Amino acid sequence: MFMASRIQTRAFSASARNLSKVAVLGAAGGIGQPLSLLLKLNPRVTELALYDIRGAPGVAADVSHVNTKSTVKGYEPTPSGLANALKGAEIVLIPAGVPRKPGMSRDDLFNTNASIVRDLAKACADSCPEANILVISNPVNSTVPICAEVFKSKGVYNPKRLFGVTTLDVVRASRFVSEIKKTDPANENVTVVGGHSGVTIVPLFSQSNHPDLSSNAELIHRVQFGGDEVVKAKDGAGSATLSMAMAGARMAESLLRASQGEKGVIEPTFVDSPLYKDQGIDFFSSKVELGPSGVEKILPVGKVDAVEEKLLEACFADLKKNIAKGVAFVKENPGN
Numbered sequence: 326m327f328m329a330s331r332i333q334t335r336a337f338s339a340s341a342r343n344l345s346k347v348a349v350l351g352a353a354g355g356i357g358q359p360l361s362l363l364l365k366l367n368p369r370v371t372e373l374a375l376y377d378i379r380g381a382p383g384v385a386a387d388v389s390h391v392n393t394k395s396t397v398k399g400y401e402p403t404p405s406g407l408a409n410a411l412k413g414a415e416i417v418l419i420p421a422g423v424p425r426k427p428g429m430s431r432d433d434l435f436n437t438n439a440s441i442v443r444d445l446a447k448a449c450a451d452s453c454p455e456a457n458i459l460v461i462s463n464p465v466n467s468t469v470p471i472c473a474e475v476f477k478s479k480g481v482y483n484p485k486r487l488f489g490v491t492t493l494d495v496v497r498a499s500r501f502v503s504e505i506k507k508t509d510p511a512n513e514n515v516t517v518v519g520g521h522s523g524v525t526i527v528p529l530f531s532q533s534n535h536p537d538l539s540s541n542a543e544l545i546h547r548v549q550f551g552g553d554e555v556v557k558a559k560d561g562a563g564s565a566t567l568s569m570a571m572a573g574a575r576m577a578e579s580l581l582r583a584s585q586g587e588k589g590v591i592e593p594t595f596v597d598s599p600l601y602k603d604q605g606i607d608f609f610s611s612k613v614e615l616g617p618s619g620v621e622k623i624l625p626v627g628k629v630d631a632v633e634e635k636l637l638e639a640c641f642a643d644l645k646k647n648i649a650k651g652v653a654f655v656k657e658n659p660g661n
């Protein structure tokens with residue numbers, strides 16, 4: 326009897342530890358819908374909370390019929406709907422905001438998306454201050470600092486829990502390399518550092534399986550401007566949604582694996598980073614080891630060649646401005 330209840334208690338605490346509520350803000354959008362579907366297919370997710378300013382209950386009803394065990398709920402676009410979606414969340418993914426049209430830079434989205442992200446970050450700081458916040462909304466180089474400033478202003482900033490999602494850059498890099506080298510992309514791990522726009526995206530091919538590619542200007546350009554390829558092809562109907570959903574789901578899955586005890590889970594991500602703080606760059610994307618507390622360890626950039634050294638210089642100049650713009654926005658526009 327005693328034995329049985331001990332076993333039951335242990336089984337209960339193990340499953341309680343693995344209860345993982347994941348919230349998606351912007352769930353009815355081009356990224357939000359396939360991302361919600363992929364999260365529904367992930368057995369590590371036990372509760373899926375979908376929020377949008379329009380259409381989340383419909384997406385939730387649809388996704389909820391997928392026959393996996395997790396529960397799915399769509400929340401009304403009200404402050405209490407948002408608060409309830411966030412309460413108890415372990416991970417919050419934010420793909421809310423407008424995407425680019427041809428001819429636009431990601432920075433051109435700032436005027437619209439900065440206040441959307443600021444207000445959603447406020448709701449997160451109030452309702453789930455300890456959640457891992459995964460920012461997808463562009464311009465990531467600025468929206469992540471915006472979230473940090475909001476959390477700081479509410480006294481709940483934990484730099485280990487805030488992530489700009491740059492996974493798509495490494496997904497693209499490995500696919501593009503595999504096309505050139507006729508290999509399996511699953512075996513091509515390309516480190517990409519910096520930020521998430523144009524020249525701030527710095528692939529380090531010298532560290533890959535194919536160091537010769539570090540002088541391939543066309544490939545470097547393709548990785549840096551891969552997003553533009555999709556924007557152009559969609560011709561006004563938005564930017565990458567399906568590949569982004571896959572990349573966002575991968576980042577969430579990695580965090581869940583790490584929080585459930587797996588060691589050595591490494592993803593590239595744009596975080597509050599010590600790597601170049603001495604040069605005034607407070608956020609930087611590099612390989613990060615994830616753990617139960619979020620960021621476990623920020624890995625060094627490592628040895629780069631002369632071409633990459635130059636790419637990094639160009640990255641720093643833009644990144645510094647993008648980060649400063651996000652910080653200044655919250656100071657000048659604290660909102661209600």
Ligand SMILES: NC(=O)c1ccc[n+]([C@@H]2O[C@H](COP(=O)([O-])OP(=O)(O)OC[C@H]3O[C@@H](n4cnc5c(N)ncnc54)[C@H](O)[C@@H]3O)[C@@H](O)[C@H]2O)c1
Nearest residue numbers: 351353354355356377378420421422423424461462463569
């Ligand atoms: N980080 C990356 O690698 C990456 C990749 C692709 C796209 N993006 C960015 O992701 C964002 C979304 O792209 P998309 O294609 O899904 O756009 P979309 O327009 O299809 O969807 C955006 C969704 O956000 C919702 N939304 C707007 N304001 C909101 C708010 N205050 N609260 C909740 N929801 C809100 C909209 O109703 C819409 O459903 C864009 O900013 C885009 O640039 C980032």
Ligand SMILES: O=C(O)C[C@H](O)C(=O)O
Nearest residue numbers: 425431463552553564565
């Ligand atoms: O290109 C965009 O605007 C969307 C996204 O950042 C991407 O890299 O595909």
